Amino acid sequence: MTMTIDAAGGALMASPAEGAAIVTRGLTKRFRGGQLAVDQLDLTVPRGAVFGFLGPNGSGKTTTIRMLLGLVAPTAGTSSILGSGSPRQALTKVGALVEGPAFYPYLSGAANLRRFDAADPSADPRTVERRVAEALDRVGLAAAAKKRYRAYSLGMRQRLAIAATLLGPRELLVLDEPTNGLDPQGTREVRNLIKDVAAGGTTVFVSSHLLAEVEQMCTHIGVMRTGRLVAEGPLAELRSANVPRIRVETPDVAQAAAVLATLGLTDVSPGSGELSAELGHALPEHVTAALVREGVAVRGIHVVRPTLEDLFVDLTGEGFDVEA
Numbered sequence: 547m548t549m550t551i552d553a554a555g556g557a558l559m560a561s562p563a564e565g566a567a568i569v570t571r572g573l574t575k576r577f578r579g580g581q582l583a584v585d586q587l588d589l590t591v592p593r594g595a596v597f598g599f600l601g602p603n604g605s606g607k608t609t610t611i612r613m614l615l616g617l618v619a620p621t622a623g624t625s626s627i628l629g630s631g632s633p634r635q636a637l638t639k640v641g642a643l644v645e646g647p648a649f650y651p652y653l654s655g656a657a658n659l660r661r662f663d664a665a666d667p668s669a670d671p672r673t674v675e676r677r678v679a680e681a682l683d684r685v686g687l688a689a690a691a692k693k694r695y696r697a698y699s700l701g702m703r704q705r706l707a708i709a710a711t712l713l714g715p716r717e718l719l720v721l722d723e724p725t726n727g728l729d730p731q732g733t734r735e736v737r738n739l740i741k742d743v744a745a746g747g748t749t750v751f752v753s754s755h756l757l758a759e760v761e762q763m764c765t766h767i768g769v770m771r772t773g774r775l776v777a778e779g780p781l782a783e784l785r786s787a788n789v790p791r792i793r794v795e796t797p798d799v800a801q802a803a804a805v806l807a808t809l810g811l812t813d814v815s816p817g818s819g820e821l822s823a824e825l826g827h828a829l830p831e832h833v834t835a836a837l838v839r840e841g842v843a844v845r846g847i848h849v850v851r852p853t854l855e856d857l858f859v860d861l862t863g864e865g866f867d868v869e870a
């Protein structure tokens with residue numbers, strides 16, 4: 547179901563969450579069957595960020611989003627959206643897309659949006675035509691406004707779902723797996739649309755299990771593993787946290803390990819016919835010279851900088867689907 551969550555407006559309360567678009571502290575959800583879906587989540591989404599909420603299937607992303615939007619009650623902890631501790635107070639400024647869209651196939655895109663808007667008690671029916679036209683224009687569907695929904699491509703359908711979240715001015719968009727099921731073209735369309743929306747100043751919180759996709763559009767990421775947040779921060783910072791390693795191919799593994807340790811390299815890991823270590827600030831040419839000087843038979847030397855994918859596999863214990 548596609549939904550734009552709206553509620554009666556009201557003054558937003560000042561709170562410690564001011565300045566961030568989303569803050570959760572100790573947010574926890576245990577389902578009745580005993581399943582701990584979200585475990586002590588401390589999340590901070592800065593205003594203006596495109597925040598990628600990344601994690602394998604079942605890691606708790608949708609449950610977190612449902613708690614943020616007030617659709618499911620947390621077992622423990624707090625969450626705050628746009629500085630308000632009560633989701634209902636902030637939700638007129640929030641557009642949310644949770645799960646798949648539910649549009650009428652025989653109605654046009656524009657007619658679907660009009661129906662959608664009519665179901666929103668906080669929307670002004672006098673301005674609906676203008677707002678529908680603007681939303682369609684924003685997602686690049688102005689020319690297809692009168693086309694029936696069933697004739698839309700998958701990418702167009704998803705753009706219409708996002709248009710439904712943009713029928714009012716939004717400070718925050720929350721999108722749960724918006725590219726799920728899309729082909730590469732549709733994925734690109736949605737990704738570009740998200741970037742455009744963010745460029746207009748809207749904070750975007752987007753969940754995904756696709757690392758490559760998140761890397762291409764997000765400024766910040768949070769990584770979930772079995773209900774817990776295992777990494778969070780600006781993408782650039784997480785990238786630079788990946789320290790380069792040196793890998794040496796040699797039959798003299800033990801002797802090479804001793805040389806690397808003497809040079810101050812850390813995390814020296816011997817293997818079969820090769821070994822690796824964190825390079826740190828050492829220069830590869832100095833390491834090579836030292837090995838040769840000590841009589842180590844060097845067959846090959848490589849400097850490897852782990853990718854974000856490597857980092858996430860380490861963090862989550864699982865591979866991510868890297869196809870966008």
Ligand SMILES: Nc1ncnc2c1ncn2[C@@H]1O[C@H](COP(=O)(O)OP(=O)(O)OP(=O)(O)O)[C@@H](O)[C@H]1O
Nearest residue numbers: 577579581583601602603604605606607608609610
């Ligand atoms: N209503 C529910 N009752 C019981 N368990 C649930 C319920 N909803 C989700 N879960 C469980 O909670 C865990 C987290 O699910 P959630 O849907 O939040 O993960 P997700 O990261 O969004 O995964 P996906 O990408 O597959 O939707 C899963 O183990 C799931 O089976």
